[in-house]
Amino acid sequence: MNPGRLFAALLLGGSMLTAQPQPERLRLDDLIVEAQQRNLEVLAAQNRYEAARQRPRQESSLPAPLFSPAYSSNGNPWPFVGVGTWQTSYVGAMVSQEFPFPGKRKLRGEIAVKEAQAEFQEYERIRLNVISRLKRAYYQLHYAYAALEVLTRNRELLRQLRRSSEVFFFSGQAAQQAQLALLEARILRMEQEKRSREAEINSVLNRAPDSPLAPPADLEPPKLPLTLDELFASARQNAPLLRREQNMLERAKLAVSLARRDYYPDYTISAGYFNMGRMPDMYQLRIDFKLPAFFWRKQRSAVTEQVCSLSEARHNYEAADRELRFHLQNEYLRVETSSRLMKMYADTVLPQAHQALESYVAAYEAGAADFVAVQMTLMAAVESELGYHEEQLNLYSALIRLEEITGLSLAN
Numbered sequence: 001m002n003p004g005r006l007f008a009a010l011l012l013g014g015s016m017l018t019a020q021p022q023p024e025r026l027r028l029d030d031l032i033v034e035a036q037q038r039n040l041e042v043l044a045a046q047n048r049y050e051a052a053r054q055r056p057r058q059e060s061s062l063p064a065p066l067f068s069p070a071y072s073s074n075g076n077p078w079p080f081v082g083v084g085t086w087q088t089s090y091v092g093a094m095v096s097q098e099f100p101f102p103g104k105r106k107l108r109g110e111i112a113v114k115e116a117q118a119e120f121q122e123y124e125r126i127r128l129n130v131i132s133r134l135k136r137a138y139y140q141l142h143y144a145y146a147a148l149e150v151l152t153r154n155r156e157l158l159r160q161l162r163r164s165s166e167v168f169f170f171s172g173q174a175a176q177q178a179q180l181a182l183l184e185a186r187i188l189r190m191e192q193e194k195r196s197r198e199a200e201i202n203s204v205l206n207r208a209p210d211s212p213l214a215p216p217a218d219l220e221p222p223k224l225p226l227t228l229d230e231l232f233a234s235a236r237q238n239a240p241l242l243r244r245e246q247n248m249l250e251r252a253k254l255a256v257s258l259a260r261r262d263y264y265p266d267y268t269i270s271a272g273y274f275n276m277g278r279m280p281d282m283y284q285l286r287i288d289f290k291l292p293a294f295f296w297r298k299q300r301s302a303v304t305e306q307v308c309s310l311s312e313a314r315h316n317y318e319a320a321d322r323e324l325r326f327h328l329q330n331e332y333l334r335v336e337t338s339s340r341l342m343k344m345y346a347d348t349v350l351p352q353a354h355q356a357l358e359s360y361v362a363a364y365e366a367g368a369a370d371f372v373a374v375q376m377t378l379m380a381a382v383e384s385e386l387g388y389h390e391e392q393l394n395l396y397s398a399l400i401r402l403e404e405i406t407g408l409s410l411a412n
Contacts, residue, residue: 025217028138031205032131038206039130045123052112052119060109066096068272084277092274094284101264107254114251121244124407128240130204132404137200139396142216144194146389148187154382155183161361161374179375183382221342221392222399224410228332231406235324238407242324245317252306252313259306262299265289327405331398338395345388353377353384 036042071091074082082089158180199209226234236242272284292299360377363369399410 026214045126049123052116056112059112068094090274094272096270098268107258118247121240124240141197143393235406249313252310256306259303334398341391353381
């Protein structure tokens with residue numbers, strides 16, 4: 001085979017495929033929409049949030065009133081005995097309504113609101129986590145397809161090199177067989193990886209594990225549009241984990257206020273009507289107070305408990321803020337590193353690897369180089385191409401993690 005034709009095959013091995021009508025591609029945006037509609041974790045978190053939204057009205061409502069029918073008789077336990085004859089005989093009913101001390105119902109409702117807001121942030125965290133897992137599996141699937149294309153193309157080139165030589169020495173034949181076996185093993189591993197990622201995507205989408213998936217769409221190297229300081233500022237406003245801890249901190253402050261209001265008594269108003277027969281009807285109005293008589297054991301301990309819970313919530317918020325900053329900076333550095341490595345691969349490593357392979361192939365077919373040198377150069381080119389795709393996967397993985405943390409869209 002002519003060296004120029006062989007090298008052109010190396011660089012343009014996939015051109016015949018691209019010239020053919022392209023099959024339908026797997027679109028990430030469509031998968032995200034489906035995951036938000038069908039994923040069981042997202043649906044369960046959504047239901048928990050909807051349930052939490054119903055609690056504020058319950059907590060801020062009055063307790064259920066009491067209706068108490070009653071009678072009193074003289075000389076006999078049966079009803080109406082003595083009614084109209086004895087002043088202590090009557091038939092009637094009372095209605096009682098308990099009223100918490102002013103401000104308590106409002107505080108309970110506000111606490112429930114903060115809990116519902118925290119539940120919404122938990123729903124957002126789960127939703128972003130599911131989308132993150134889906135994107136990670138999608139980009140890993142894309143890497144598997146790219147790696148399979150590289151490995152399969154270079155396996156065919158190695159076979160062409162083998163057929164192009166007229167005289168084989170035993171050592172050269174053994175080396176060829178070893179490298180072909182190595183490529184076959186890596187292809188098998190990539191096939192298994194591809195099937196695993198397809199099954200993972202189907203699992204996230206609540207589909208059958210063996211549901212067919214089209215190949216993923218082509219990717220372009222993404223660029224991070226924000227600085228690290230801008231990411232920090234956005235995360236403090238949008239990060240579900242941090243906002244949840246902030247809601248829990250605000251809830252703890254309200255709980256302290258509610259515990260302090262428990263020093264003040266609740267009261268119950270009761271009103272009744274009693275029929276006295278021939279005697280004048282009797283009416284009754286009564287107010288009962290719940291006295292916090294054991295405040296040094298109950299209310300004081302309750303306040304101390306809520307103050308400790310407030311301190312815990314404040315520490316949790318500060319810890320979440322520090323952890324958020326660490327993860328943001330770590331993933332941002334990963335993005336920068338992978339971007340630089342991808343540029344290095346594209347500008348230097350890959351062109352040099354292809355140039356070296358072209359030279360060795362030409363020298364091999366001219367009889368000036370042995371097959372071992374050619375196959376080592378070929379494998380170096382393979383590793384360079386795979387290294388580029390690996391760094392692209394690392395870049396997307398870091399961007400996905402930043403998206404999950406901040407709630408922003410960065411990798412699309």
